[in-house]
Amino acid sequence: MTVWNSLDFEPFLLSFKLAGLTTLILFMIALPLAWWLAQTRCKCKPVVEAISSLPIVLPPSVIGFYILYALSYNSPIGAFFEETLGIKLVFNFTGLVIASCFYSFPFMIQPLQSGLESLNKNMLEASYIAGKSKLKTLLCVGLPNIKPAILTALIVTFAHTVGEFGVVLMVGGSIPGETKVASVAIYEFVEVLDYTTAHIYSVIMIVMSFLVLLGVYTFNRHQSHRLGVA
């Protein structure tokens, strides 16, 4: 029981705070872009899609390196934020949120885009014919009919952010209470050979991840059945 009592849960709280904020911000940014991508016949669509998918294939160190490079005091962006607004962007929580938004972007936009693309076009057109604007159509007809895709996007983005390691380590370092998230904490326990705590942290991560994913798949199955999708 002594090991359990001495456990510090702050890295977990920090992970969830980071993941929650990232998911919220990304949903706001990715939804309009996904709606545009699902509707457009613009020739630049593949370019936008390729750029938004880059974080899936790039090593986290590449993303981490460039974000660090762009946000540090030596770059114009970093200097502007620090001198004009007084906000430091690296090695703190703000920097982590920005980095996570880049890193998890594809996991938010892809389910949303494929959900919106799978909508029956005639259903959307029926709403336009009924005199409703594009925004009203998206809110009242589009989104309610892609609930499984929305849930998948939210949860996968959340889970992916909780599970991120490389980018966080590069941009945030490992400052307790500020940037030391669960994945970094586990890495450090292994490094100092504290396997017991590493085991406990890891098992907690596995169990929580499994429960979250189980919840998503159960909900999606129920929804598809209700709306007659599959």
Add this chain to the structure above:
Amino acid sequence: MLEVDIYKKLQGSAGEMALDINLSVKEHEFIALSGESGSGKTSLLRILAGLEEAEGSIRFADEIWLDEKRSFPTQKRGIGFVFQDYALFANMSVEQNLLYVNRDKALARHLLKLTHLDALKERLPASLSGGQKQRVSLCRALMNRPKLLLMDEPLSALDPQMRRQLQNDILNLHKEFGTTTIMVSHDPSEIYRLASRVFVLEQGKIIKEGTSKELFLKAQGSQKFSLRGELLDIIKADVIYIGVVSIGQQIVEVVLDEKEAKVLQVGQSVQVNTKAFTPSLS
């Protein structure tokens, strides 16, 4: 009065095709658009609805929907549209589908009662049959009290019995709401029953126009009976051949001589003509 004079290049299954349509429809008329698939019927309806762009002009009553300068947006045309695949809002109940268009509860109740759907108003579309879904779609299209009602093969996915019931519904609603109605259909009996005038399209152009009686009852030559069908099979029986032909929902046998049997091919579209006999209806 609807006046249409439009031009648009289409990418059809058989390469590029020019849709070039000039027609006018009187108020309260029921028009059918007929013709082979890929002849431009659906594109014409979509252009009328403002869902696709085209060059030319469209005028309806005293409004200009399309001219060189601008295209009136779909949202403001105030039309009703019935899709072949129903296109109901899957997340809303039957009643909500109607009220989403217009919050007129009395009208929704009235329409649902006319089409015998009042018992199903709480149900979601996924739990309805094809005929019920198309009824909901028809009611939804009328919730804005449209002056112009467009229907794209509304009954083609339904069985013959359901078709007849819905044809009656369509006709009653057309009369009650005083709409000008344009319907795409392939079924001559349906067109005959509903439409007062027919336009036949081929390769993006109107090739025939007239009343359904003029277009469908005309037999070429002096035949008394002339029916179109598909040759399903040729069977040799002793010295003669028998052709099995599908006409409408029926299959009939026609005696062929050897010469005919050699020329005709199974799967081909054929005309069954006969002259000297007096059929009786029972």
